[in-house]
Amino acid sequence: MTEGASLDQRVTELAEVASFAPPETFRARARVRDASVFEKADRDRLAFWAEQARDLDWDTPFSTVLNDAEAPFYRWFEDGTLNASYNCLDRHVAAGLGDRVAYHWRGEEGEERTITYAELLDSVQRFANGLRDLGVGKGDVVGIYLPMVPEVVVAMLACARIGAVHNVVFGGFSVEAVRERMAVSRARVLVTADHARRKGRLSAVKSALDPALEQLTDLAHVVVVRAGGDAAEPCPMRDGRDVRYDDVVAAAAATCPAEPMEAEHPLFILYSSGSTGKPKGIVHSTGGYLTGVSYTHRLVFDLDAERDVYWCTADVGWITGHSYAVYGPLANGATSVMFEGAADYPHPGIWWEVVERFGVSILYTAPTAIRACMRWGSEHPARHDLSSLRLLGTVGEPINPKAWLWYHTVIGRERCPIVDTWWQTETGSIMIAPLPGLTETKPGSATHPIPGVTADLVDGSGQSVPEGTGLLVLTEPWPSMLRTLYGEEERYVRSYFSEFGPRRYAVGDSARRDADGYYWVLGRVDDVLNVSGHRLSTGEVESAIVAHEKVAEAAVVSEPDEVTGEAIVAFVTLRGGAEGDPETEAQIREHVSTRIGKLARPSRIVWAEELPKTRSGKIMRRLLRDAVQNRELGDVTTLNDPSVMTALRDRIASGG
Numbered sequence: 064m065t066e067g068a069s070l071d072q073r074v075t076e077l078a079e080v081a082s083f084a085p086p087e088t089f090r091a092r093a094r095v096r097d098a099s100v101f102e103k104a105d106r107d108r109l110a111f112w113a114e115q116a117r118d119l120d121w122d123t124p125f126s127t128v129l130n131d132a133e134a135p136f137y138r139w140f141e142d143g144t145l146n147a148s149y150n151c152l153d154r155h156v157a158a159g160l161g162d163r164v165a166y167h168w169r170g171e172e173g174e175e176r177t178i179t180y181a182e183l184l185d186s187v188q189r190f191a192n193g194l195r196d197l198g199v200g201k202g203d204v205v206g207i208y209l210p211m212v213p214e215v216v217v218a219m220l221a222c223a224r225i226g227a228v229h230n231v232v233f234g235g236f237s238v239e240a241v242r243e244r245m246a247v248s249r250a251r252v253l254v255t256a257d258h259a260r261r262k263g264r265l266s267a268v269k270s271a272l273d274p275a276l277e278q279l280t281d282l283a284h285v286v287v288v289r290a291g292g293d294a295a296e297p298c299p300m301r302d303g304r305d306v307r308y309d310d311v312v313a314a315a316a317a318t319c320p321a322e323p324m325e326a327e328h329p330l331f332i333l334y335s336s337g338s339t340g341k342p343k344g345i346v347h348s349t350g351g352y353l354t355g356v357s358y359t360h361r362l363v364f365d366l367d368a369e370r371d372v373y374w375c376t377a378d379v380g381w382i383t384g385h386s387y388a389v390y391g392p393l394a395n396g397a398t399s400v401m402f403e404g405a406a407d408y409p410h411p412g413i414w415w416e417v418v419e420r421f422g423v424s425i426l427y428t429a430p431t432a433i434r435a436c437m438r439w440g441s442e443h444p445a446r447h448d449l450s451s452l453r454l455l456g457t458v459g460e461p462i463n464p465k466a467w468l469w470y471h472t473v474i475g476r477e478r479c480p481i482v483d484t485w486w487q488t489e490t491g492s493i494m495i496a497p498l499p500g501l502t503e504t505k506p507g508s509a510t511h512p513i514p515g516v517t518a519d520l521v522d523g524s525g526q527s528v529p530e531g532t533g534l535l536v537l538t539e540p541w542p543s544m545l546r547t548l549y550g551e552e553e554r555y556v557r558s559y560f561s562e563f564g565p566r567r568y569a570v571g572d573s574a575r576r577d578a579d580g581y582y583w584v585l586g587r588v589d590d591v592l593n594v595s596g597h598r599l600s601t602g603e604v605e606s607a608i609v610a611h612e613k614v615a616e617a618a619v620v621s622e623p624d625e626v627t628g629e630a631i632v633a634f635v636t637l638r639g640g641a642e643g644d645p646e647t648e649a650q651i652r653e654h655v656s657t658r659i660g661k662l663a664r665p666s667r668i669v670w671a672e673e674l675p676k677t678r679s680g681k682i683m684r685r686l687l688r689d690a691v692q693n694r695e696l697g698d699v700t701t702l703n704d705p706s707v708m709t710a711l712r713d714r715i716a717s718g719g
């Protein structure tokens with residue numbers, strides 16, 4: 064039997080095991096080995112958070128911990144001042160750690176760059192001065208639309224250094240998504256790339272953006288990073304507006320002292336999908352956010368900054384990238400791997416080659432990636448020496464037990480605890496997760512809230528549900544919570560604090576709590592889809608489909624997918640009752656791709672003469688979901704015309 068096959072057999076054997084204690088070798092050296100940290104946090108939560116915050120370097124120490132006078136607008140450490148880039152860079156260099164590697168970067172074609180803390184500090188100071196030279200000041204919004212190149216970190220920290228607010232847009236999102244996010248946040252500068260590389264192909268970024276940039280009246284400058292490699296053609300530059308990153312840095316002064324910021328000064332905006340078509344501009348603060356990410360990064364990943372090599376595979380365009388590829392690890396002086404490429408390029412064993420090459424000890428990734436690796440086969444990881452790994456993490460969606468066991472066995476070789484971390488763009492940092500040296504894990508459960516965080520399950524009327532299924536709420540404010548939705552205070556209150564009052568944050572997920580008090584997050588209760596761990600809203604995808612000239616109406620729902628978790632099924636009614644054809648289908652998918660991005664493309668389109676609606680005209684997505692998932696239809700009595708569903712079921716059965 065090959066090694067891959069014997070590992071697979073072991074996965075099957077372990078299916079009977081209900082829970083896993085921390086491996087003894089791990090526990091013996093873990094940071095946290097007993098439950099006293101929970102008791103300490105419970106005794107005085109605010110004092111506990113203040114202690115975590117004091118692990119950062121403050122220019123002015125804070126005297127108040129939490130101001131909740133205007134709840135749900137909470138203010139943490141409000142009379143203190145600090146700088147996030149100082150905490151991520153200067154203080155480590157000042158402590159003699161300038162030569163420590165901040166990032167081992169690996170490019171798509173196997174190029175490597177090693178960036179030390181001292182080098183990163185140098186680049187950040189220069190680019191911060193460069194941004195100032197372009198007229199950027201405290202409070203200005205700077206857009207960032209870059210692939211996974213080191214400059215993305217430089218740009219984020221340079222903003223933080225001068226109090227500019229970054230607004231990163233995921234590199235896989237479309238031009239239209241960039242335009243919209245820049246317009247609503249009134250960005251003054253956009254930092255982007257000439258080209259991006261993906262699986263051996265080069266795609267133009269800057270020239271594709273150009274027509275959209277013309278429409279942005281607040282945008283004064285575009286900074287262009289060379290990310291396409293030496294073979295890439297130079298991109299067109301507009302005089303007076305566009306500047307090259309290399310030129311900006313070369314012309315800028317070398318020193319730029321970090322500017323102290325009020326703790327509540329916004330560090331960044333990150334757009335995330337809400338339950339309507341319009342993305343939410345989630346605003347994070349400086350002091351509270353940095354406290355949350357540095358504390359959780361040490362605690363949940365059991366970080367030993369001197370020894371560990373840590374790799375978070377998330378793109379910086381997502382909150383996971385912000386918190387656990389940039390701010391958390393840098394605030395803790397950790398050494399990270401940054402990987403530009405895809406998980407299967409140039410071959411499906413590349414991740415394991417990278418783990419071996421850099422001696423990765425902590426790996427943090429998503430269930431969708433684990434399932435893809437599972438499908439490619441255990442022989443790929445089996446070919447590499449993965450003995451450096453000591454801890455594994457997952458995030459983004461519920462992990463199915465089979466993928467958990469595969470990760471545990473084939474990647475972790477039963478030596479590494481798995482931390483299944485539940486959190487959201489809004490929470491800023493991890494909220495529910497095991498402590499790896501302490502918590503017994505159950506495959507598929509994120510276990511318990513971490514020390515300092517309090518959660519509950521409630522029914523629709525807000526009553527606590529001690530055991531069974533309910534809606535997840537966080538019952539006390541925490542430092543890294545979102546502060547507002549950019550420019551939409553009322554929507555902030557309505558989205559998170561209207562259902563259960565100003566103290567209980569409504570998460571939007573349903574969950575189950577078992578007899579041992581373990582939380583099992585089941586998924587979203589609103590119209591938010593989760594494709595490959597990425598949030599998309601039904602409304603967002605529907606408006607992109609409806610924007611196609613032939614389309615009259617559309618409704619999208621999800622169905623379970625083995626690799627991506629959820630896949631999008633679109634029900635589409637064409638204008639004038641026209642019949643759908645493969646060409647229109649291809650155009651619709653392309654439309655979604657250009658408006659939002661490739662990952663939002665429907666996997667199936669079902670042509671619908673009519674959509675199921677209530678008498679008041681609301682589309683009943685619930686019924687569509689039941690139909691695609693081949694379930695008994697729920698209550699159809701409120702339907703205006705129940706025969707619509709019969710016709711649709713026939714369509715679905717005949718493959719659309």
Ligand code: 6R9
Pocket residue numbers: 335382383457458459460461462483484485486487488489509570571572584585586587593596597598
């Ligand atoms: C960090 C991140 C948040 C939503 C969240 C939930 C789902 C994330 C999870 C999980 C089960 C986990 N989610 N982690 N579900 N177990 N460990 O993913 O943020 O993109 O805002 O998504 O993702 O549904 O509400 P974000």
